[in-house]
Amino acid sequence: xxxxxxxxxxxxxxxxxxxxxxxxxxxxxxxxxxxxxxxxxxxxxxxxxxxxxxxxxxxxxxxxxxxxxxxxxxxxxxxxxxxxxxxxxxxxxxxxxxxxxxxxxxxxxxxxxxxxxxxxxxxxxxxxxxxxxxxxxxxxxxxxxxxxxxxxxxxxxxxxxxxxxxxxxxxxxxxxxxxxxxxxxxxxxxxxxxxxxxxxxxxxxxxxxxxxxxxxxxxxxxxxxxxxxxxxxxxxxxxxxxxxxxxxxxxxxxxxxxxxxxxxxxxxxxxxxxxxxxxxxxxxxxxxxxxxxxxxxxxxxxxxxxxxxxxxxxxxxxxxxxxxxxxxxxxxxxxxxxxxxxxxxxxxxxxxxxxxxxxxxxxxxxxxxxxxxxxxxxxxxxxxxxxxxxxxxxxxxxxxxxxxxxxxxxxxxxxxxxxxxxxxxxxxxxxxxxxxxxxxxxxxxxxxxxxxxxxxxxxxxxxxxxxxxxxxxxxxxxxxxxxxxxxxxxxxx
Numbered sequence: 001x002x003x004x005x006x007x008x009x010x011x012x013x014x015x016x017x018x019x020x021x022x023x024x025x026x027x028x029x030x031x032x033x034x035x036x037x038x039x040x041x042x043x044x045x046x047x048x049x050x051x052x053x054x055x056x057x058x059x060x061x062x063x064x065x066x067x068x069x070x071x072x073x074x075x076x077x078x079x080x081x082x083x084x085x086x087x088x089x090x091x092x093x094x095x096x097x098x099x100x101x102x103x104x105x106x107x108x109x110x111x112x113x114x115x116x117x118x119x120x121x122x123x124x125x126x127x128x129x130x131x132x133x134x135x136x137x138x139x140x141x142x143x144x145x146x147x148x149x150x151x152x153x154x155x156x157x158x159x160x161x162x163x164x165x166x167x168x169x170x171x172x173x174x175x176x177x178x179x180x181x182x183x184x185x186x187x188x189x190x191x192x193x194x195x196x197x198x199x200x201x202x203x204x205x206x207x208x209x210x211x212x213x214x215x216x217x218x219x220x221x222x223x224x225x226x227x228x229x230x231x232x233x234x235x236x237x238x239x240x241x242x243x244x245x246x247x248x249x250x251x252x253x254x255x256x257x258x259x260x261x262x263x264x265x266x267x268x269x270x271x272x273x274x275x276x277x278x279x280x281x282x283x284x285x286x287x288x289x290x291x292x293x294x295x296x297x298x299x300x301x302x303x304x305x306x307x308x309x310x311x312x313x314x315x316x317x318x319x320x321x322x323x324x325x326x327x328x329x330x331x332x333x334x335x336x337x338x339x340x341x342x343x344x345x346x347x348x349x350x351x352x353x354x355x356x357x358x359x360x361x362x363x364x365x366x367x368x369x370x371x372x373x374x375x376x377x378x379x380x381x382x383x384x385x386x387x388x389x390x391x392x393x394x395x396x397x398x399x400x401x402x403x404x405x406x407x408x409x410x411x412x413x414x415x416x417x418x419x420x421x422x423x424x425x426x427x428x429x430x431x432x433x434x435x436x437x438x439x440x441x442x443x444x445x446x447x448x449x450x451x452x453x454x455x456x457x458x459x460x461x462x463x464x465x466x467x468x469x470x471x472x473x474x475x476x477x478x479x480x481x482x483x484x485x486x487x488x489x490x491x492x493x
Contacts, residue, residue, distance in 0.1 A: 055073060055074070055075050055079065055099070055124055056073070056074040056075075057071065057072070057073055057122055057134060058071070058072040058073075059071055059072075059120055059136050059138060060072075061140070061141070062108065062227045062228050062229065063195075063228065063229075064192055064193050064195065064224070064227075064228030064229070064230075065110070065190065065191055065192055065193070065226070065227055065228030066140065066141050066191065066193070067110075067111075067112045067113070067114060067140055067141075067188075067189060067190060067191055068108050068109060068110045068112065068190075068226070068227040068228065069083075069085060069093075069108070069109040069112065069118070069120055069138050069140075070106055070107070070108055070109075070227065071083040071095070071106070071107040071108075071109070071120060071122055072104060072105070072106050072107075073097070073099040073104070073105045073106075073107070073122075073124075074099065074102075074103070074104050074105075075099035075100070075101060075103070075105075076101055076102065077101055077126075077127045078098060078099065078100055078101060078127070079098070079099045079124050079125065079126060079127070080096070080098055080099075080124070080125040081096065081097050081098070081099050081105065081107065081122065081123070081124050081125075082094065082095070082096045082097075082107075082122070082123045083095050083096075083107040083109055083120060083121065083122050083123075084109075084120070084121045084123075085109045085112060085118045085119070085120055085138070086118060086119040086120075086121060087116065087117075087118050087119075092111065092112065092118070093109040093110060093111050093112065093492070093493075094109070094493075095107035095108055095109055095493060099124075108225070108226065108227035108229075108493075110190065110226045110227055110492060110493060111162065111183065111189045111190065111492050112140050112189060113140065113187055113188070113189055114140050114141065114142055114143045114188060115139075115140060115141070115142050116139070116140050117137060117138070117139045118137070118138045118139070118140070119135050119136070119137060119138070120135065120136045120137075120138045121133060121134070121135045122134045122135070122136070143177070143188060143191065144175055144176055144177040144191060144193055145175075145176070146167070146168070146172070146173075146176045146177060147167055147176075147177040147180055147188065147191065148481040148482070149187075149188055149481075150182060150186055150188070150464075150478045150479055150480050150481065151186070151478070151479045151481075152185070152186035152477075152478055152479075153463070153477040153478065153479050154474050154475070154476060154477035155185075155186070155476060156474075156475045156476065157184075157466065157475045157476050158184035158185060158476075159184045159466060159476055159489065160184060160491070160492075161183075161184075161489055161490055161491040161492050162181035162182065162183060162189060162190050162226075162489070162490045162491075162492060163181060163182050163446065163464055163478070163487055163488070163489055163490075164179055164180070164181035164190060164205070164207075164213070164487065164488050164489075164490050165179065165180060165181070165182075165448060165462075165464060165480065165484045165486070165487040165488075166178070166179055166202060166203055166204060166205065166484050166485040166486055166487075167179060167180045167203075167480075167482055167484065168482035168483060168484075169200055169201060169202045169203075169483060169485075170198055170199060170200045170201055170202075170203070171197065171198060171199050171200045172194040172197065172198040172203070173194065173197055174193075174194055174195055174196060174197065175193055175194065176193060176194050177191045177192065177193055177194075178192055178193065178194050178198075178203040178215070178217075179191070179192040179203065179205060179213075179215070180192075181490065182464075182478060184476075186478045190226065191228075192213075192215065192224065192228050193228070196219075198217055198218070198219065199218070201217070201218055201245075201314070202246075202434070202485040203215065203216070203217050203485075204216045204245075204246050204247060204485050204486060205486070205488070206247060206248070206249065206488070207488045207490060208223065208249070208250050211490075211491075212224065212225060212231055212250065213225075213226075213488075213490070214248050214249065214250055216244055216245070216246065216247060216248045216257070216258075217244070218236065218243040218244055218245060219235060219236055219237075219243065219244075220233060220234065220235045220236065220244070221233065221234045221235075221244055221248045221255055221257060223250050226490070226492070226493065232250065232285070234254075234255055234283065234285065234287055235287075238286070238287040239281075239283060239287035239288075239289070240287075240289060241257075241259040241279070241281060241289075242259060242260060242261075243259065243260075243315070244257050244258065244259060245258050245259070245260065245315060245325075246258050246325060246326050246327065246328070247325075247326070247327055247328040247329075248328070249328065249329075249330065251282065253282075253284060253285075253290065254282065254283045254284040254285050254290065255282065255283045255285075256280065256281070256282045256283075256328065256337070257280075257281055257283065257328075258278060258279070258280060258325050258328055259278070259279040259280075259281050260276050260277065260278055260279055260313075260315050260316075261276075261277055261279055261294060261296065262274055262275065262276050262277070262316065262319050263275060263277065263296055263301075265301050265302075265322070266302070267304060267310060267320070268304050268310070273319070273320055274316075274318055274319040274320070275313075275319050275320040275322040276313035276315055276316055276319040276320065276321060276322060276323075277294060277295040277296045277299075277322050277323050278294070278295045278323045278324070278325035278339075278341070279292060279293065279294050279295075280292075280293040280325075280328060280337055280339060281293075282352075291352070291355075293337075293350060293355050295322075295323045295325075295341070297355075298350065298355070298357055299323070299344070303344065303364075304320075304322070305343075305344060305345060305363070305364070306343070306345065306376075306377070306397040307397060308321060308324065308342065308343040308377055308396065308397060309321065309322050309323075309324075309343040309344065311343075321343050322343060322344075323341045323342075323343050323344055324341060324342040324343040324344075325339055325340065325341055325342075326340050326341075326342050326379055326380075327339070327340035327379065327380055327381055328340075329381065329382075329383065331349055331358075331383075332383060332385075332387065335351060335352055335353070336349050336350055336351045336352055336358060337349065337350060337352060338381060338383065340378060340379065340380070340381050342377050342378060342379065342394075343377075344362070345362050345363055345374070345375065345376050345377055345378065345397075346360050346361065346362040346363075346365055347360075347361045347362060347375075347378070347381050347389070347391070348360045348361065348365075349361075359414065359417070361389075361410075361412070361419065362374055362375065363376075366417050367412070367417050367418060367419040368417065368418055368419070369418075369419050369420075369421070370418050370419070370420045371420045371421050372408070372410075372420070372421020372424060373421065373424075375391045375393040375395075375408055376393065376394065376395045376396060376397055376398050377394045377395065377396035377397055377433075378391045378392060378393050378394060379391075379392040379394060379434060379435040379436060379450070379486075380392040380435055380436035380437050380438075380448070380486060382437050382438055382439050384439060387411075387412050387414065388409060388410060388411045388412060388422065389409070389410050389412060390407060390408070390409050390437045390439060390445070391407070391408050391409075391410070391437070392405075392407055392431075392435035392436055392437045392447070392448075392450075393405060393406045393407065393408045394431050394432065394433065394435055395430075396432050396433065404426050404427055404428060404429060404430055405426075405427045405429060405430055405431040405435070405449075406424055406425055406426045406427055407423075407424075407425045407427065407437050407445065407447055407467075408421060408423065408424045408425070409421070409422045409423040409424075409469070410422065423469060423470075425445075425467065425469070425472040426472075427447070427449055429449065429452050429453075430453065431449055431450060431451055431452065432451060432453060433450070433451050434448075434450025434451040434462070434483055434484065434485050434486075435447075435448060435449060435450040435451070435486075436448040436450065436485070436486035436487055438487070438488060438489065440466070440489055443469065444466050444467060444468060444469065444475065445465075445466070445467045445468075445469045446464070446465070446466055446487060446488075446489050447464075447465045447466075447467060448462065448463075448464055448484055448485075448486050448487035449462055449463040449464075449465060450462050450483055450484050450485055450486070451483040451484075460483055461479060461480060461481055461482070461483070462479075462480040462482065462483050462484040463477055463478065463479050463480065464476075464477070464478040464480065464484075464487050465477045465478075
């Protein structure tokens with residue numbers, strides 16, 4: 001599962017495919033005793049490491065996240081083990097685990113930078129009460145070739161944790177970074193790489209309530225941890241669906257995912273044409289469909305509100321992009337789904353059990369707008385606990401003059417079917433496609449300005465912005481050299 005080829009092997013460390021023996025090296029990173037003291041900046045100059053009694057310790061880079069160091073421990077008795085990554089005398093990542101008898105424990109050190117030499121200190125509390133330490137050098141590899149470093153534009157604050165974002169739209173080759181993450185200083189400290197060739201299409205992800213990330217490609221769904229290790233996986237070929245797109249959620253009984261289907265409809269021009277609609281499917285872990293909700297069954301099939309609904313679909317360019325779902329999230333009570341339909345400029349909610357539409361939000365929907373303006377060709381709705389909703393409002397079909405993309409916040413009176421615009425934060429740029437908004441724990445907004453148009457290249461750039469929602473002030477801005485579908489703030493362990 002793991003590739004040591006991603007990093008240089010520490011001097012004297014056993015080969016990664018060896019099953020027995022303890023790694024050896026000379027001296028400690030501070031030039032003193034290898035089993036005492038704190039790591040510093042020096043180089044090893046002492047004698048051989050004494051082995052940790054009854055322990056087998058390995059060190060290697062994670063397969064899908066080569067910026068994560070994996071410490072593996074096997075023991076003949078229960079042992080408490082901790083691992084710390086040191087850089088320049090500073091601890092930058094820690095992890096703990098219990099090594100069970102005849103078992104294998106794995107500790108992941110996450111948040112490391114590329115092309116950097118670290119000392120990994122492993123400390124074991126042995127059954128007799130004694131404590132032993134081992135220190136091993138670990139050098140991270142360069143960033144994947146398709147991942148260009150971002151640029152810090154504004155740094156009024158230094159956010160904690162990682163800001164993870166989707167990296168371009170492919171095509172992806174094995175070893176390419178599909179997702180990346182920056183720390184508060186704007187340096188890449190996390191990647192998730194592809195293990196197979198994937199066509200040109202946005203790779204999306206969502207942070208689940210338990211902290212895992214769900215990765216969505218057309219070919220598979222995965223939940224992963226921050227070391228990039230696969231926790232669960234479902235492949236499209238194991239289902240009756242044509243593929244996956246844009247969003248998925250891990251459920252106790254399986255998955256909820258966006259897919260699609262096609263029908264022939266009469267367009268406003270009076271012609272019968274193939275159109276692509278969206279499906280929300282709930283699946284068990286084997287891929288069997290537990291429930292299926294289709295836009296063709298619940299929406300007005302004569303409604304083609306704008307040019308987006310008659311453009312060729314990205315999922316099948318033979319058909320028209322009639323609905324183009326781009327987000328799925330649970331309703332407040334967990335009994336329904338909120339679905340964002342870009343080509344309809346609608347956000348709707350429906351009941352999971354009955355499939356009935358609860359409401360449609362947007363122009364010509366179920367809510368009257370008592371103040372402000374409706375969103376258009378939107379992305380990334382975010383629901384607040386008070387029932388209000390944030391939306392990344394691309395305004396794609398309304399972009400003219402000074403009419404810029406924005407982030408907008410609506411109060412919803414669901415009983416009275418009234419919506420009121422609470423905040424409207426112009427972004428200062430026109431974002432034709434992509435985009436995302438997330439409400440952070442401290443009340444700030446994380447906005448992924450997904451595709452800033454370029455006059456010189458086919459694809460644009462993107463920005464990650466942390467905003468004060470009451471003033472719109474930009475507190476932290478990172479420029480990305482590739483377009484990005486979405487971003488999430490993820491705490492480090």
